[in-house]
Amino acid sequence: AQSVAQPEDQVNVAEGNPLTVKCTYSVSGNPYLFWYVQYPNRGLQFLLKYITGDNLVKGSYGFEAEFNKSQTSFHLKKPSALVSDSALYFCAVRDRSYNTDKLIFGTGTRLQVFP
Amino acid sequence: NAGVTQTPKFQVLKTGQSMTLQCAQDMNHEYMSWYRQDPGMGLRLIHYSVGAGITDQGEVPNGYNVSRSTTEDFPLRLLSAAPSQTSVYFCASSLARVGYEQYFGPGTRLTVT
Numbered sequence: 001a002q003s004v005a006q007p008e009d010q011v012n013v014a015e016g017n018p019l020t021v022k023c024t025y026s027v028s029g030n031p032y033l034f035w036y037v038q039y040p041n042r043g044l045q046f047l048l049k050y051i052t053g054d055n056l057v058k059g060s061y062g063f064e065a066e067f068n069k070s071q072t073s074f075h076l077k078k079p080s081a082l083v084s085d086s087a088l089y090f091c092a093v094r095d096r097s098y099n100t101d102k103l104i105f106g107t108g109t110r111l112q113v114f115p
Numbered sequence: 116n117a118g119v120t121q122t123p124k125f126q127v128l129k130t131g132q133s134m135t136l137q138c139a140q141d142m143n144h145e146y147m148s149w150y151r152q153d154p155g156m157g158l159r160l161i162h163y164s165v166g167a168g169i170t171d172q173g174e175v176p177n178g179y180n181v182s183r184s185t186t187e188d189f190p191l192r193l194l195s196a197a198p199s200q201t202s203v204y205f206c207a208s209s210l211a212r213v214g215y216e217q218y219f220g221p222g223t224r225l226t227v228t
Contacts, residue, residue, distance in 0.1 A: 043219030
């Protein structure tokens with residue numbers, strides 16, 4: 001079965017420092033991978049996606065993600081964190097197995113950026 | 116564009132009651148889906164639809180029904196509410212199948228007592 005894992009429940013980083021939120025995946029075939037962000041009491045917002053092409057994907061709010069096929073990872077990164085980046089981040093993978101077509105989400109990582 | 120709208124924002128039900136969560140989008144999106152979000156479990160897909168008249172089950176469909184009579188609307192029905200259905204429910208839509216960015220509604224917080 002297709003799956004995605006976010007190994008860290010929470011990531012803490014000081015403002016101005018680089019941040020990384022980790023995601024690993026398990027899919028058959030070529031993966032479609034996504035990152036979404038959820039601010040308190042809001043729905044999810046799309047950040048970026050990888051379907052094909054350049055392994056470094058740039059997205060909204062200065063975020064980027066690196067697709068690594070050999071390590072089956074799709075980590076979210078930002079060179080300099082802001083306090084306003086504090087939110088819940090979800091990695092997701094497209095599941096096209098068993099005549100279905102849907103997104104499978106990870107359990108989420110809470111990012112806390114301290115001033 | 117209002118995007119994806121959901122009503123109500125909050126709801127409290129007693130065990131055994133039924134209700135419908137409303138979802139509408141004004142972006143002419145073909146693909147719509149319902150998720151529930153529970154602490155430590157991320158988002159789990161309940162039902163989805165790839166177009167008017169077509170629906171299919173997700174990971175956790177039991178206790179829920181859906182229909183898609185128009186492109187715009189995708190209501191979620193709880194047939195007989197149970198405390199295990201206490202959750203935050205999100206509706207989402209995208210232009211086509213999931214290769215495209217999904218747009219999420221603001222959510223409905225449901226408590227079943």
